[in-house]
Amino acid sequence: MAARAQRYTAVAIVLHWAIATAILFMIPMGLWMHESAEHGDVSAQLFRAYQLHKSIGLTVLALSFVRLAWRLMNPPPPMPAHMPVWERFVAKATHWAFYALMIGLPLSGWLYVSTGWSIHDEAPLPVATHWFGLFEVPALFGLNQAGLGVREDAAEAALTAHAYLAYAALGLAALHVLAALKHQLFDKDEVLAHMVPGLRAPNETEAAPKNPVRLAILGGGLSVIVVALAAASFILLSGSPTATSPQAQSSFEVVETPATTTEAPATTTAVAPPAASGQASAWRVDAARSSIAFAFSMDDGSGSASRIDGRFALWRADIRFDPNDLENSAVAVTIQTGSASDGIASHDAYMREPGWFDVDAHPTATFRATDFRRRGEGYEARGELTIKGRERNVRLPFTLTINGDTAVMNGTVAIDREEFDLGKDVEGADMISRNVDVTIRVQATRSS
Ligand code: HEM
Missing domain, CATH: 2.40.128.110 (Lipid/polyisoprenoid-binding, YceI-like)
Structure with a gap:
């Protein structure tokens, strides 16, 4: 039994919840965009959704690189001693697969829009990506300048990969959450407490000491996530076609x-x-x-x-x-x-x-x-x-x-x-x- 469970660093926790929230918000949004575009919707709401999706997605990409670098510099808390080798292996494999998805998923979306090709219209669609309206994001590998055949094939491949990676992320997230709950409810160990601020592990006998810097990073970071989520939902839902217009x-x-x-x-x-x-x-x-x-x-x-x-x-x-x-x-x-x-x-x-x-x-x-x-x-x-x-x-x-x-x-x-x-x-x-x-x-x- 651990008297006091170790935790991830405050920065790692904030990055974890920011990326997880963004990905879970982005998957239904992306599916809705795809369906709407497929049905010929050209509403302002859909246009806004595309720009928002691209902006949040690119932010996830940047945060994922930061998270990866942070992880390499700050080793995570050790796994509980009772975990068998196979479980340790699955846990590690899941975590590294997450890093691959956190980078591969937004990258495939970026590749798709870089082609400037719409798979819905089967025609060029040279809509630039503006990161939250602040600056224009360049096309990857100059894809928008390539021949039409190349752009069409690349768009098809990139969007297919984007969709599969999103489904893989959903599957992995389900596995990840179930595993965390198993640790908390059945194994009664400290795994979930490593990552959930304020959560006391079932096997913990001493409360963690209050560190003001840590509390400030956690409080500030988690507040930013909540505000960003509310703002993104508002942007997405405001002026919806069902509203009175x-x-x-x-x-x-x-x-x-x-x-x-x-x-x-x-x-x-x-x-x-x-x-x-x-x-x-x-x-x-x-x-x-x-x-x-x-x-x-x-x-x-x-x-x-x-x-x-x-x-x-x-x-x-x-x-x-x-x-x-x-x-x-x-x-x-x-x-x-x-x-x-x-x-x-x-x-x-x-x-x-x-x-x-x-x-x-x-x-x-x-x-x-x-x-x-x-x-x-x-x-x-x-x-x-x-x-x-x-x-x-x-x-x-x-x-x-x-x-x-x-x-x-x-x-x-x-x-x-x-x-x-x-x-x-x-x-x-x-x-x-x-x-x-x-x-x-x-x-x-x-x-x-
Ligand atoms: C956290 C990262 C991301 C997640 C979880 C995500 C998720 C998704 C999902 C689930 C879809 C629906 C795929 C389909 O059914 O075909 C989608 C569509 C799309 N994504 Fe992403 N995405 C992310 C990042 C990005 C980025 C960085 C870009 C571009 C810069 C992007 C551009 C697009 C576009 C343009 C579509 C719509 C494609 C269409 O018109 O059908 N995504 N996304």
Whole structure:
């Protein structure tokens, strides 16, 4: 029996809990990101999640190197004497496997994003990584400059490894926790107390002496972990698509009986929805499955253009559409220009400036259409798109599927940004293609 159990150093304990908390937070987050991207989500929340995931992951990588160096300089407390050789071997192997995962897991994520290739779109996705918005993280091994085939293969391999390593970390963590509980509850030894601050080992007869420096490091370090966890959860959950936002409040109406459309004055900043019909079914936009995205290509001077994808986080759409009564169908979409984002903080700030959306002077862009025609299997909406006060006629081809109480609309239109004075005489705008594809996807549920 140990009168007083030895402990890990305070620094080792803080690093242990910081890395463990981060990894356990990151695994469900990464799985959610993967699923959402796979389902075509381009919400601001997902963009934020990607940047947050990358920032926390790179921090874990850095902390893991510090932890490894610390471990090599500060040997851990000895294992209890009663442990048989096989158990000592398994414990050591688990701990070293953890170090390999703590480094390999974030490194594989970094490799994936370095390729600048999206396995979801099967296309280049040159979104830079900004560490908590403070500085840009370079691509590993210049992968983003490699040929497309290499980038595609490397992205596939890196993300597969990333996912497998994450599952391995989960499995190992389960084993690790069970082993710690076994020591505490069955062996009644000091193993868990080595790492849990304030925990008295079942076989300990004397309390550990209070060391003010140790207490300060533990108190400060563990507080930082709690605050960081709360901040990360807040960033991740704030502005979620289910929260009340203009987009979540949008309504998508499918008119089933003829109705008269009332035009809203063109000067209003928010476009009034078409007049409601007493018979009209109301459709509520499913914000999580709806998006207004844009895509353009960017040539940064290296000669190869890369596709950049962005989206508007805030918009509302009032649509009344009856396939059998196109004459009385009408669409009004209002977009908050300041919500444009391509996931890169510096780009987003840039887009708000006078040379681009000039958000202060023109906070909204609108699209109104009352002229609908059949086109092949789908439809075409002819209407006016107004951005920065410049109104242009636009034809939006789209498909619409109404299945029971669910309607899905998809349409893409290419616009010439210079017609709307977007980046016309702005330095650096020549790197951005004049053609910008705007893709609208709306999923709505019949609400009455
Ligand atoms: C503590 C470290 C990390 C953990 C535990 C972790 C965990 C995960 C998990 C479980 C997934 C889902 C994998 C899948 O199902 O395909 C994921 C996805 C992802 N991770 Fe990490 N990750 C870490 C670090 C990083 C780092 C450092 C980066 C990049 C700098 C990164 C970038 C990504 C990206 C971009 C995805 C989404 C891939 C997609 O679009 O499907 N991760 N991560």
